[in-house]
Every structure is written in C-alpha cells, then in structure tokens.
Amino acid sequence: MTKLLLAGLLLCAFLVQPAAAAAPKKRYSPCQISYPSDQRIEWECRRLKGKETLESLFGESWLDVARFNRIDRRHAWPGATLKVPKRLEEIRDFTPLPASFPPAVMEEKFILVDLTEQFLGAYEHGRLVFSFPIASGNRKFKTPTGEFRITAFSRNHKSSLYKIEKTNIPYPMHYALRFLISKRGVAFWIHGRDIPGYPASHGCVGLYDEEMQKKYYRFPGEPQLEAARTLYEWAIGGAPDDGRLTTLKNGPKALITGKSPI
Numbered sequence: 001m002t003k004l005l006l007a008g009l010l011l012c013a014f015l016v017q018p019a020a021a022a023a024p025k026k027r028y029s030p031c032q033i034s035y036p037s038d039q040r041i042e043w044e045c046r047r048l049k050g051k052e053t054l055e056s057l058f059g060e061s062w063l064d065v066a067r068f069n070r071i072d073r074r075h076a077w078p079g080a081t082l083k084v085p086k087r088l089e090e091i092r093d094f095t096p097l098p099a100s101f102p103p104a105v106m107e108e109k110f111i112l113v114d115l116t117e118q119f120l121g122a123y124e125h126g127r128l129v130f131s132f133p134i135a136s137g138n139r140k141f142k143t144p145t146g147e148f149r150i151t152a153f154s155r156n157h158k159s160s161l162y163k164i165e166k167t168n169i170p171y172p173m174h175y176a177l178r179f180l181i182s183k184r185g186v187a188f189w190i191h192g193r194d195i196p197g198y199p200a201s202h203g204c205v206g207l208y209d210e211e212m213q214k215k216y217y218r219f220p221g222e223p224q225l226e227a228a229r230t231l232y233e234w235a236i237g238g239a240p241d242d243g244r245l246t247t248l249k250n251g252p253k254a255l256i257t258g259k260s261p262i
C-alpha cells in the first residue's frame with residue numbers, strides 16, 4: 001500500500017517536449033485543437049520558419065497569441081504551427097472565461113478551471129482578477145472534475161518518480177497547489193510545467209513556468225510567463241512558506257468543469 005500511495009502522489013509529474021519517460025507520446029499542433037471561443041475569432045494556421053519567434057512576429061501582441069494558442073515560448077519553435085488571428089486586436093488580453101462568476105460571489109478567493117477551454121481563472125467575490133491557459137489531462141488521463149479545495153502547497157515540489165529526459169534530475173512541479181487526493185491515494189495538483197499547446201498531463205493542471213524552464217533548459221533568457229507563481233502566491237496569501245509541503249487551512253475553493261478537447 002505504501003508503494004501505491006507514493007506512486008499515486010507523484011502521478012502528475014512529467015514533461016512534454018522534451019518528454020519524460022512516462023509522458024504521453026502523441027503530440028498535437030494548436031491548430032488541431034478546437035475550443036468554443038475559437039468560433040468568435042477568425043484565424044489561420046501558420047508554420048513558424050527559421051528564426052521566427054512569437055516576439056519577432058507579433059511584437060507587443062506575442063503574449064496574446066501565446067494565450068490564444070495555450071502555448072509557451074519554448075514550444076513555439078521553428079516548424080511549429082500556430083493559430084494566428086487575422087485581427088490581433090480581437091485577442092488583446094485574451095481570455096475565454098467570464099468577467100464575473102456569480103456562484104463564487106460569496107468566496108474571497110475562488111479558482112475556476114474550464115477543461116473545455118483549457119483555461120484557469122482566479123476570482124475574488126465572483127470577479128475575475130486574472131486568468132491563464134493550462135495544460136490538463138486528456139481523455140485518456142483525465143483531470144478530475146467537480147468541486148474541490150486547495151488543501152496543501154509546495155513551492156519547490158518535485159517528482160521522485162519521473163525525471164527530466166536524459167538526466168537524473170527529478171521533474172520539477174514548482175508552485176504546486178494540491179486540490180485532491182483520490183480514494184486510491186492519487187494526489188492531483190495545479191503546478192508549473194511546460195504548456196505545449198494541447199492537454200498533455202496525466203491529470204494535474206499545468207500553468208506557465210518559464211522560471212523553471214530557464215533553470216533547466218536555459219530558455220527563455222528572460223522569463224515572463226510565470227502563471228504558476230502568480231496563482232500560488234495569490235492562493236496561499238500570507239501563509240508561512242519554507243518551500244516544503246505545507247497544509248493549507250481554508251484554502252480557495254476550486255471548480256473544475258468541462259472536458260478535454262482531445
């Protein structure tokens with residue numbers, strides 16, 4: 001039973017491109033993934049060439065394009081295909097989530113995860129304060145749906161089950177927020193990871209963490225996408241944090257709804 005619990009608690013730790021040993025092998029282009037919010041924006045699929053980057057192509061709008069594609073900069077490599085809106089102004093500060101969420105109006109802090117849209121929103125008394133794209137589980141490795149609460153946090157969380165490809169380095173799960181331990185002892189977290197442009201986890205909810213990517217992959221040179229850290233610091237508030245696994249009393253409620261598009 002001890003071995004089963006250990007394996008379950010670490011189930012969500014893995015990497016996509018480069019892939020860890022247990023990562024799903026199937027990869028997708030963002031152009032292959034369909035979201036309900038796509039219907040209101042006219043876009044075309046574009047393949048990145050040579051030294052093209054999000055920044056060189058889209059200037060100050062690069063972050064909006066990244067959010068629209070649910071992708072981080074390390075995965076926007078030459079040869080990758082992206083959805084490019086014909087009118088960039090239509091995706092300024094892009095989010096498919098509602099600005100207000102009445103069911104959370106009585107909650108000081110509330111997390112909404114929409115698996116269908118692959119987006120997470122943080123609400124205060126029902127008002128959206130920030131939102132980010134995610135990489136959840138897919139239809140084979142499902143992210144649990146329902147109502148949960150953040151019960152623990154771990155700033156320097158890492159896996160003792162999976163390692164970064166071609167290294168002995170445990171896969172990092174930085175800025176981790178635990179929202180469920182299943183009846184089988186499997187723990188599910190919201191944590192920093194690669195965001196490749198499609199659902200790619202074994203059930204956890206992944207957020208941008210370019211700080212981690214610079215440390216372990218030396219790219220990008222100047223991290224800017226730090227969604228995992230932003231959500232983590234907002235969720236734990238002033239709770240003492242020594243970097244280790246810590247129980248959180250009365251953590252934010254979380255609602256996970258919808259289903260993976262793949």
